[in-house]
Amino acid sequence: MNIGQASDQTGLPAKTIRYYEDIALVKPDRDSNGYRSFRAQDIHKLKFLGRARTLGFTIEDCRTLLALYEDETRASADVKQVARGHLAQIDAKIADLRSMRDTLSHLVEACAGDDRPDCPILRDLGGKS
Amino acid sequence: MNIGQASDQTGLPAKTIRYYEDIALVKPDRDSNGYRSFRAQDIHKLKFLGRARTLGFTIEDCRTLLALYEDETRASADVKQVARGHLAQIDAKIADLRSMRDTLSHLVEACAGDDRPDCPILRDLGGKS
């Protein structure tokens, strides 16, 4: 299967698939003409990667998860630890964003949004009360 | 005031301040020895930038906000529009993260996290039921 088909099958752009090969996440064969040739197993890996990335795992997380995935003797605790670490990061990010959101939405609500120059948003950013 | 003091005053790393000068967000004077020389106004701008960045505005947003800040005749509506746009992006990001978080936390809860290889997280990523 060529890269175009692989892209269709996995939903990943061809560029992304080439990149994943570059960083050695997948290792497709090559045909005699130099074209990449993907086997079912490669497609499966790519789908795995796509799903993991959707869940926000970093590439390095993905590398770890993929290794665990392929290791039939892994302990589920190892996987859980990676996932929990990522979950904590997501939580931290959400908390950050929520705090930004709260501040910003107060400011937006306080701003008249008309033709006049007076603006609580800029006043706050400027540090003036 | 040298860059070290400016850094202390604003809480921004010296590196960041130099970067902001590179991209023309601030334009400190130079002393005869080549050192940057920050005036009170520069410090004020840097604080403005720091605060805006904390709220998650992009550098380009900051550039716009700074221009509006310095324009005494701006309409608050213009500022509000930038802020609202940013708020919408924050909301979108939060929604994204929450959706990831939900999926992932289900998986983490379903995983025994022991020595056995069986792992719902990998099962899900692998697309197997």
Added chain:
DNA sequence: CTTGACCTTCCAGTTACCGGAACCCTCATG
């Protein structure tokens, strides 16, 4: 005079790709 803290510029690396150029391969059509 030397030491150490500060400053300077410039180059490279970070994350996870995307866009585009220049070129090759294959098949079908005029």
Added chain:
DNA sequence: CATGAGGGTTCCGGTAACTGGAAGGTCAAG
């Protein structure tokens, strides 16, 4: 047979917002 369309290939550069580090100039103190 030339040619054009629609694959594929590599490589280079850019993204956002910095950060780290090297090589070297400046300054105040002992």
